[in-house]
Amino acid sequence: MTPELKGFLLVSAVKLLVVFTITLVGVALLTLMERKVSAWMQYRRGPNRVGFAGLLQPAADGVKNILKEETFPGTANRGLFMLAPTLAFIPAMTLGSIIHWAAPLPINFDFTLPLLGRFAYSALTTMAVADLPIGMIFVLAVSSTGVYGIALAGWSSNNKYSLLGGLRATAQMVSYEVAMGLAVIPVLLLTGNVAFGEIIKAQQQNGIAFNWFVFPLFIAFHNFLVSGFAETNRLPFDLPEAESELIAGYHTEYSAMKFSMFFIAEYANMVTVSAMVTTLFLGGWDIPFTHWDETPGLAQTLATGAMMFLKITFWLFFFMWIRWTLPRFRYDQLMTLGWKVLMPVGLAYVMLIASAIYLADNVLLLTNPLMKLLLLTGINVALGYLIFVVLDRGLLITGTRKRGGAVERATGAA
Amino acid sequence: MAIGVKVLRRPDRGVSYVRATLKGMAITFRKMLEPKVTMQYPEEKSAPEPERGGWTISPRWRGTHRMLTDEQGRSKCVACGLCPQICPANCIKLVPGEDEEGHRYPLIYEIDEFRCIFCGYCQEVCPEEAIHVGVHYENAEYSRDRFVYDLERLSSQAHPVSSLWDPMDPKGE
Numbered sequence: 001m002t003p004e005l006k007g008f009l010l011v012s013a014v015k016l017l018v019v020f021t022i023t024l025v026g027v028a029l030l031t032l033m034e035r036k037v038s039a040w041m042q043y044r045r046g047p048n049r050v051g052f053a054g055l056l057q058p059a060a061d062g063v064k065n066i067l068k069e070e071t072f073p074g075t076a077n078r079g080l081f082m083l084a085p086t087l088a089f090i091p092a093m094t095l096g097s098i099i100h101w102a103a104p105l106p107i108n109f110d111f112t113l114p115l116l117g118r119f120a121y122s123a124l125t126t127m128a129v130a131d132l133p134i135g136m137i138f139v140l141a142v143s144s145t146g147v148y149g150i151a152l153a154g155w156s157s158n159n160k161y162s163l164l165g166g167l168r169a170t171a172q173m174v175s176y177e178v179a180m181g182l183a184v185i186p187v188l189l190l191t192g193n194v195a196f197g198e199i200i201k202a203q204q205q206n207g208i209a210f211n212w213f214v215f216p217l218f219i220a221f222h223n224f225l226v227s228g229f230a231e232t233n234r235l236p237f238d239l240p241e242a243e244s245e246l247i248a249g250y251h252t253e254y255s256a257m258k259f260s261m262f263f264i265a266e267y268a269n270m271v272t273v274s275a276m277v278t279t280l281f282l283g284g285w286d287i288p289f290t291h292w293d294e295t296p297g298l299a300q301t302l303a304t305g306a307m308m309f310l311k312i313t314f315w316l317f318f319f320m321w322i323r324w325t326l327p328r329f330r331y332d333q334l335m336t337l338g339w340k341v342l343m344p345v346g347l348a349y350v351m352l353i354a355s356a357i358y359l360a361d362n363v364l365l366l367t368n369p370l371m372k373l374l375l376l377t378g379i380n381v382a383l384g385y386l387i388f389v390v391l392d393r394g395l396l397i398t399g400t401r402k403r404g405g406a407v408e409r410a411t412g413a414a
Numbered sequence: 415m416a417i418g419v420k421v422l423r424r425p426d427r428g429v430s431y432v433r434a435t436l437k438g439m440a441i442t443f444r445k446m447l448e449p450k451v452t453m454q455y456p457e458e459k460s461a462p463e464p465e466r467g468g469w470t471i472s473p474r475w476r477g478t479h480r481m482l483t484d485e486q487g488r489s490k491c492v493a494c495g496l497c498p499q500i501c502p503a504n505c506i507k508l509v510p511g512e513d514e515e516g517h518r519y520p521l522i523y524e525i526d527e528f529r530c531i532f533c534g535y536c537q538e539v540c541p542e543e544a545i546h547v548g549v550h551y552e553n554a555e556y557s558r559d560r561f562v563y564d565l566e567r568l569s570s571q572a573h574p575v576s577s578l579w580d581p582m583d584p585k586g587e
Contacts, residue, residue: 040446045454325438388432 003110007121011107015129016097023096027267028058030316034267037320068256073157076253080156085254085261088149091142092268097129098138099275100196102285102305106296124296126197127285127305135196136188139276140181143231146269147173150233150240153262154250165249168331169240172230175338176237180227182346186220186353187213187280190376200284204294211369212288214281216376219349219383221281223342228273230338232266234319236326237334274315275308282311345387352379473577476532477550479525480575481568482543489569490544493520497536497545505529506536523565527553534578546575 001009032047032054039046047054072078105127110120132138147170154166188194190213191202203211214221230237241249251262278284285304287293293300293307329337353376360366360375453461453469460470481489493510505528511521537546550573555561 037446039452040450041442043445043448043451045450045452321439321442325442326435 001117003118003120006117007109007119010119011121011125012129015125015127019096019101019129020093023093023268023271024264026271027264028062029055030267030270031061031263032057033316034320037317038324041321041324062260065257065260070258071253071255073159073253075158077156077158080152081253082258084149084153084156085258085265086149087152088146088265089261089268091146091149092265092272094142095139095272096268098132098135098196099272100126100128100131100200100279100284101308102127102301103293103303104197104296105298105301127301128196131195131197133195135199136184136194136280139272140177140184143269143272144173144177146265149262149265150250153254154240157250157253159253161246161248162250162252165240165242165246165252168246169233169250172233172237172239172334172338175335176227176230176342179223179338179342179346180231182343182350183220183224183227184280185346185350186217189350189354189357190217196279196284199279200286203283204286204291211373212281212283212286216373216380217281217353218377218380219345219387220353221277223346223349224280225277226337226342228277229319229322230334232269232273232319234266234270235323236329238328239331239334242328270316270319271312274312274319277315278308278311284308349383352383471549471551473549473574474579475549475551476534476547476576476578477573478527478548478553478571479530479536479563479568480546480548480550480571480573481523481565482546482575483569489520489523489565490542491520491523491565492542492544493518493523494541496539496541500535500539502533502535503529503531520565523568525563525568527561527563528558534576537576537578547578549574549576 035057036046036054038044047057050056050060072081104124106123107125108122110118110122112118150169150173151166154162154164154169157163187199191199193199193202203213229235233240239249240246241251243249246252251259254262285293285308287304287307293304356376356379357372360372364375366372366375449465462468462470481491483489493508495508495510498504498506498508505526507522507524507526508520509522510518512518532547534547540546545568548571550571553561
């Protein structure tokens with residue numbers, strides 16, 4: 001092995017270790033955060049017995065789950081039953097490896113170790129385990145494979161509730177994949193690239209301090225967020241595990257660490273979606289109102305890492321916030337929202353944004369990026385008013401509605 | 415429409431899902447910052463403040479029993495046999511004894527707290543005000559037989575005793 005290859009492997013291994021550790025510890029703390037936020041919103045205090053302010057609660061839960069008895073339903077398909085949690089877990093963990101967690105850091109070293117030989121590395125290192133050039137497409141591809149784990153879990157349990165939960169999860173995740181993909185396209189149009197590094201760079205350049213895509217692409221941002229909730233099976237779209245109808249849905253028959261794997265996968269998916277929202281629409285690790293973070297350096301990497309952490313934490317809190325605000329959707333409402341609202345809106349929006357970008361670049365010849373930004377923001381404000389105020393009057397969610405009359409129950413939808 | 419089915423009128427105009435969601439989020443966020451009502455149980459055992467429910471244990475609470483003693487430390491019980499007679503759960507075991515001077519006293523007095531239904535009749539019927547139900551609720555033990563309280567155990571309890579409900583004074587005034 002050449003010293004350069006060894007250096008690359010060393011850097012990658014360290015990044016892998018750091019990201020994996022942070023993800024797993026973060027997911028553990030996230031379960032605590034979920035319980036704390038849930039408690040606060042109900043005037044309770046939440047877990048506060050294990051460790052200082054309950055900080056060791058995840059450790060206690062982990063020990064409990066590892067020591068707990070593993071149960072198998074007698075009629076379950078053993079092999080698939082064991083495989084399903086792994087299939088849910090692996091894509092969730094994989095996605096953490098391509099997120100850009102902080103600004104690139106210049107790393108230079110050249111040293112020799114006994115037995116192992118010389119290590120050499122000198123590059124501006126992106127703070128992602130794998131800086132894939134296909135970034136966003138990889139996310140869409142891998143996040144869809146997570147549905148195999150859930151579908152198999154529901155199917156192999158040989159339990160009608162599990163099966164229904166698994167079917168619902170599959171239908172839901174496949175449907176919202178479409179809306180999510182459509183919501184991503186405007187970002188890619190505006191960036192001209194699918195790599196996360198380029199998407200983040202496009203949101204910090206153009207001579208404007210505050211060029212996050214959330215303003216010029218607000219509708220896409222909204223659609224992406226809603227699809228993200230559906231993709232992670234979080235409330236108000238948690239039909240796959242609706243306990244009032246399906247006990248616990250696809251993980252009814254799972255206990256101990258196998259259940260824990262589904263749990264970890266769900267929370268890891270939440271982290272991924274939060275990181276995606278942050279990267280695509282909120283400038284990734286970009287610190288607003290300053291250009292200081294664009295020059296590489298250790299301080300910049302640490303500061304932008306903290307910024308990324310703050311943004312992700314906000315979106316995770318947002319997930320929990322919504323959970324305690326909105327009740328669960330009915331199944332036909334979920335499908336109506338996905339296929340009849342988000343998809344047409346997303347399609348029309350892609351066309352509109354593409355036309356606007358073409359107009360700005362080729363007809364109006366706007367060389368000032370601020371003007372282009374203002375044009376797109378103006379379009380979004382008008383569209384937002386149309387969609388959220390004019391059209392959204394009990395019409396979008398409840399299905400059909402008679403003029404001036406009572407709301408009719410949506411029958412046989414989707 | 416089946417009998418007894420209440421049909422809710424749902425709002426049909428002026429309803430916007432997005433604005434309703436934002437309103438709901440504002441409410442949940444505000445509620446999150448409000449003071450918490452949870453009582454930290456083993457550390458605090460009552461929360462008299464009205465904003466936290468004003469919870470204190472009632473003086474009429476009927477918990478595990480207590481036998482009162484006189485100044486010499488002897489139990490006040492004269493083994494009249496009224497309490498095992500009235501006990502609807504049949505949980506009191508009483509073997510009466512008599513000393514040289516003709517005073518009756520209990521040789522064996524045991525209450526099975528597992529069978530007891532905490533009706534408080536024993537306290538009501540007792541002519542000597544000896545047996546009482548206590549204002550007490552922390553009764554955990556490591557074995558089942560520890561729940562048969564003998565005379566010594568009943569006499570050594572120190573918790574307050576119940577002031578049973580008085581029909582002449584229903585509000586406790």
